[in-house]
Amino acid sequence: MVSYIIRRLIAAVLMLVVVSIVTFSIFFVIPRLAGVTTIDFASRYVGSKGASAETVAAIADKLGFNDPLVVQYGRWIKGIVLGAEYDTGASVEHCPAPCLGYSFITKTPVWPELLDRLPVTVSLAIGASIIWLIAGVATGVVSALRRGSFFDRAAMGVALAGVSLPIFFTGIICLVFFSYRFGITAPGGSYTAITENPGEWAYDLILPWITLAFLYAASYARLTRAGMLETMGEDYIRTARAKGLPESKVIVKHGLRGALTPILTIFGLDLGLLLGGAVLTESTFSLPGLGKYAVQAIQSNDLPKIMGVVLLVTLFVVLANLIVDLLYAVVDPRVRLG
């Protein structure tokens, strides 16, 4: 078990390294490959639109945009671990560790802003994931057990429609009807911190939760159903029945446990991704979370901010993967730890 955990940890660290290289490449290497000059890049990065060519060139040189890419990558990683100082010539900007970037446009380090936005995204992701996990898996199990029944057909029909609907369509429709026409739910853009008023918090988030959960519940129901149909045909299910176990025990302890493993993998990935910013949901409902932050950063051409979000998202995804790998061993007795 210990060696399994250690190996998973090493894999996770390796993954972080690769992901950081890819992130760095997207922002620093690919534009250059596409023919963008260092000076142009520096001017975009720093956001110095009105400045003269000489000033920009000086800034680019000062900030090290002319250094070899490896050196720049090293400096970037060092900034994340130890913090960084940006000397633009005119002023020195401090960015304490973990320095995920420094926005020269708003003159703020990115990390504290991300921390500010994080609770919104976490509230959204956790609430929705609880709903979709329960609803999706329950629907899938019942559908599989009553295969071909009216419930099965209806549920799978709705699920197929669900996976075919983009959230930026269902979300707007829900807002129009439930918030603006009937006035039962909070209008778009409402958010109250849980520490301030838990009741308001839940009221503001209930519509985004349900809309987001519907999409995922649909695909989870399809997956659970397929998984259950497969596991319930396995030999060990017959063995369990032959032993004289009650059917409920066969379904939950033997059937569901086997069917749950792939669901768990996908759940970990989905949750990790959502924690890093439910971009579409937050944009649709105007929630001030990480995803909305990323979109705003792109609209205002603030490269360091975009980079900060991307890095944080990948961190969440890697962590989620790690946790899933460890949970795997607990849930599915067939997983070998060797």
Place this chain on the structure above:
Amino acid sequence: MSAPLDVSGEEMRAEPEAVAKAGGAPIQGRSLGQIAWMRLKRDKVAITGGLVVVLLILVAIFAPLLVGWFGHPPNEFHQEMIDTLTMQPKGGSGIGKDFLFGVEPVNGRDLFSRVVYGARISLLVAFFATLLSVVIGTVMGIVAGYFGGWVDTLISRAMDIFLAFPLLVFALSLVGVLGQFETQLAVKGDTLRILLLIFVIGFFNWPYIGRIIRGQTLSLREREFVDAARSLGARGPYILFREVLPNLIAPILIYATLLIPTNVLFEAALSFLGVGIQPPTATWGGMLSAAVKYYTVPHFMFFPGMAIFITVLAFNLFGDGLRDALDPKSSR
């Protein structure tokens, strides 16, 4: 959905007799493709999905003709349709025989022709992105599965890493970053955006197909006919492309069909977020993001939203049916 082996169609009832009479006429063998087509034909839901797909493709191809007959140019303003006081379409939506889907608020552009032209972008990006994923995925999967060893380890790890990437955020930043340097790039405007979208969506999606192809290749390379070819002196490339690849057509076809709707949604999402194709070019996602501000005129969001829904649903239904028809093991 009807089960693939639903024995209710006319031709099925004729089947046992045909076998019984086989003493007279020579028995005709059916190829796998013929069997799959027979199963597919019996799946009415899948066929409906397929027909809608064909219709959508025709709409996209003949968009200028359709718009010429039933609409107005997609970027033509129709101020006469707009109430100057509220800036909303006269009569609520402006739907009528002149404007089939009504007009946009404020500038009065014809929604019908914008939805029709939106199909072009949507399908173009989705098809080519899928093609890119399929090509990369198949080559990587087949190579990893067939050669095994360190090649397999390397490709498999790469696929794991790709699968764990936050796709949307990466796509968002890549398109966003490169889009900002538009003035310095060789291609510009819509062409640049379309190429970028195809590349980003296609490039990050290949491991889904790659994994499946790798798994199938792993089991195929142990089969007798591969052994036979090898003992006859066939080499790697010949075995890969003449023995293994033809057996992979079914999974490739299935997953390509199921990847298209995902890519349609992806393109719509990026355009919705404002990093896809830029206005005034009509895209479904872009129209929805504009419609958010006008929630009092529901027809504005309804038509582009339904266009996405119908397209994705049709591809999903057809893909599901195709999988059932091509895979005898599927137990739905």
